[in-house]
Amino acid sequence: MSRRAVITGIGVVAPGGVGRDAFWDVLAAGRSKTRNITLFDPSGFRSRIAAEVDFDPLAAGLTHQEIRRMDRAAQFAVVCAREALAGSGLDLAALDPGLLGVSIGSAVGCTMSLEEEYRVLSDTGRRWLVDHTYGVPHLYEQMVPSTLAVEVARDVGAQGPVSLTSTGCTSGLDAVGHGVHLITEGSAEVVFAGATDAPLSPITSACFDAIKATSPDNDDPEHASRPFDAERRGFVLGEGAAVMVLEEYQAARARGATIYGEIAGYARRSNAFHMTGLKPDGREMAEAIRAALAEARLNPDDIDYINAHGSGTKQNDRHETAAFKHSLGQRAYEVPVSSIKSMVGHSLGAIGSIEVAACALALDRQVVPPTANLHHADPECDLDYVPLTARERQLDSVLSVGSGFGGFQTAMVIRKPSGDRQ
Incomplete structure (x- = not known):
């Protein structure tokens, strides 16, 4: 019998709220969560608006040490994975960790931490040769995008296939698609699959300003994102993450799991x-x-x-x-x-x-x-x-x-x- 992959848990960190239900409430109400950028001083940029997440890592359950170690994008992913796990009803202790996988996507990795570290090491850009002695102990991990997947794997105890997919703006779909393949080919019985990005930083704004891809409607941020509208003027940057628990269909059925859908x-x-x-x-x-x-x-x-x-x-x-x-x-x-x-x-x-x-x-x-x-x-x-x-x-x-x-x-x-x- 062919193996099928189904979604049994969903975790979301998105503009408008942390958690699956808060996310859905925003969508069902048709509320735009774009606003003026508050994460850094956007004055001087062509586009000064974004869809930010009101995220308190301590309130979301992270420890001070986890917050110090992890970039904002990694924090998003771990919080999502925990919500997805809780909602799935899985008992990880009863699973073979070698058949537990992680597939995470990201386009820009630990952008916020890297930009902040460059700011410190270069003395706000004044030094061409940076002083590495000012770097944080976790700088190497921030340089390696796969750290995002590793953080999720460490948190859930996954010892099976763990990977990071980076295919630009399709990374999230492709990471979930890879997770599906791990299930259907039998390499894993459960996969935490999804993606995360926290790109709201000066370097990201500068890049998109340069090609004039983002909306300059700074006076009306709530209505700046207008897909398919004749008066649209570009996209609005955002941040967030979603991680789903993928399971083999028959196993999910046997344990009476809630099945949100099959990725067919x-x-x-x-x-x-x-x-x-x-x-x-x-x-x-x-x-x-x-x-x-x-x-x-x-x-x-x-x-x-x-x-x-x-x-x-x-x-x-x-x-x-x-x-x-x-x-x-x-x-x-x-x-x-x-x-x-x-x-x-x-x-x-x-x-x-x-x-x-x-x-x-x-x-x-x-x-x-x-x-x-x-x-x-x-x-x-x-x-x-x-x-x-x-x-x-x-x-x-x-x-x-x-x-x-x-x-x-x-x-x-x-x-x-x-x-x-x-």
Whole structure:
């Protein structure tokens, strides 16, 4: 019998609140959590807004030593893993640690710690040759992105396969997809899979300012993230994490676990075209969607909701609109599509896993989250983008897609297990 991977636990740290329920409340209400940046002084930058997380690591259960050791992104991931574990009902002591895996994604690693350490070692940039004696003992760990996965593995006691996936803005989807493969191939029985990024720092803002990718609507931050809207002016940076417990389906059923959904199809492609540019026809994303549907043994008519990448740039919004039409045909005009980046911003590598969590919760609650701030539809984006207000809808199968710098295109199908579908 073939092995299947299902989600039995969800942990989220996102703008608007820490925890799965706080995250869903933001989405269901259609509330945008973008605001003026408070984590550093953004004066002088073109874009001075972001979707920040109000995160107190002590209140979230971390110790002073853990806080000192871990970058903000690692803190997010560990807190998410603990929530996912608690919600799953798993008894880790009863599991073979050699069959417990971790798959974490991140686009920019320990950005905040590294920038702060450079600031100290270079005396705020005044010294070309930095003084290493001022470095913290954990600087090497901050230099190595895989530390994010190692921290989760250490926290849950995983001695099986542990990995860090970094594929730009599709990292979250790809890390979950890798976790699924570990389950289906039998390398692990349980995998903590997800992604984390805490990129809100001067260096990140400077990079996106340089290419004018982020929104300059500093006077109205709450409405600055406007995917598929004719008046959008770029995406809004965010931060956060989501980690899910993935289990083999039969084992999860046998122990009576709550199953949020089965990850039934996953595929990725690359356009081999341009570091930041996208071909307008969306061919590579369309191919990834077709492949994910084929793996899930579903047809376009089976998809009940599409969680779009929906970054809020004209190039991306039009690219994936074309991809939906090419891959789904007439069904693209009938199925609701929405972008949660309108509410929680674009947390780079983390957003894919946050969106998978949103899809799993949408299946569980039978609600389609809206696209906030969508008041003036782009005539070239002519699908049903669920403006402003969430919808109750029968959902059995949902599609989530991601698009990342470097040409990465990823698609994932999450559905109710066959016995649970309506």
